[in-house]
Amino acid sequence: TSNREKFRPAYHFSPVYGWMNDPNGMVYKDGVYHLFYQYNPYGSMWGNMHWGHATSTDLISWEHHGLAIAPDALGTIFSGSCVVDKDNTAGFGAGAIVAFYTSASDRQVQSMAYSLDNGKTFKKYARNPILTSTQRDFRDPKVIWHENTKKWIMVLAVGQEMEIYSSADLKNWTLESKFGEGQGAHGGVWECPDLLELPVEGTELKKWVLICNLNPGGPFGGSATQYFVGTFDGKRFVNESPAMTKWMDWGKDHYATVTWSNAPQGRVIALGWMSNWLYANDVPTRQFRSANTLPRDLTLYTSEGETYVKVSPSPELLKLRGKAEKKRAFKVDRTYDMDNMLSDHAGTYEIEMTVRNKDAKVIGFQLFNSKGEEVEMYYDLAAGKFFMDRTKGGDWTFSKEFPAITAAPVEGGVEMKLRLFVDKSSIEAFGNGGRFAMTNLVFPTEPYNRISFYAKGGSYSVTSFTVYRLGTN
């Protein structure tokens, strides 16, 4: 790859040319994962929104199919979702992929289109739009099938609320309820909703989760993904913890996250856009802008009476693992350098480690390169947090909003597990089996090919440490 492409990820989805933001219309059908996305085919800045299309059978390697839905007299094509209409409720044909999106002009309205050839071509519904409003921000329709009431449900982001509609035929929609006032974070507009049911680990219970992307107002500025846990009866979503704000990812580059419709084996697989509206148009790539996050399987876990989303890298990622370098257990009481651990890597690897604390107050390490650029990560045991500091990570001159130290709450314990996915210009951290996730972009002038550990206030042991090359290198 040329130097101009040095930030292009090897195992994350990115457009060959042009601008991408939100993942749209993710739907699984006949063994194929479809990914549509907000796409500007004419340049690598936001504008002229279309839906691009790609497919995969393993969620990792993607085939590009170009444009799926293009602007028309109603406007450009904003975010939305797809369903498989198995029973032909809309009358377009059994097994049609039906897409819902926002037509955006000086107003925002909801439209639909359908595909009878597995997403290759879409026909727009003749009676678009299917929903209009006097609200300015009225967008991002997410449609799901609700088994108990045998109805389709649409969640729409409207200003700083979600509106919930129902339908029998995907064409005629009835407003059932609104959700949002007094709930969660309201630092910006609510966007890109999702509504899903997840099992609570260790129980027979299932609970409903309402995903609500928010811009701005995220925990580290700009855009971020919050969620609510509760019940949904086909009409109304009730948040079981109205006083809490819950974040799905504690980095600065995780947005517009929604899940696959019709995923196999009851899986709930999420995908986000790996950027932040604060600087997405300014990051130092030219040919393309933005990649998606890794695919992540969602479940629920309980901690001190609260239910949270657990975010695990999708198991398909294990198949990417190439050559492994394992390190024998070692103790850290001051610093510990591992010069050659990552030295032959091209910046595309996974690190899996287990740390056992003895009496350290801070457990930390830096990923760094020969240019003096480094990303520091550390557990601060007194604060009960895991931090990632990219302020010295490489190029940040394109935006003063880019330098950041992000932090995730971590439950105390002697043993901590961490999986890190590095892919040229991104780092995704998953702690304690997915109890926290943290996604941050980085723009180092050369890959981070060394790692060094340190301890403050005591010592700890790294009881297991493996680096896997990922992808093609």
Ligand code: FRU
């Ligand atoms: C979220 C968003 C959506 C909108 C789309 C436009 O990132 O602002 O609300 O549909 O991007 O590209």
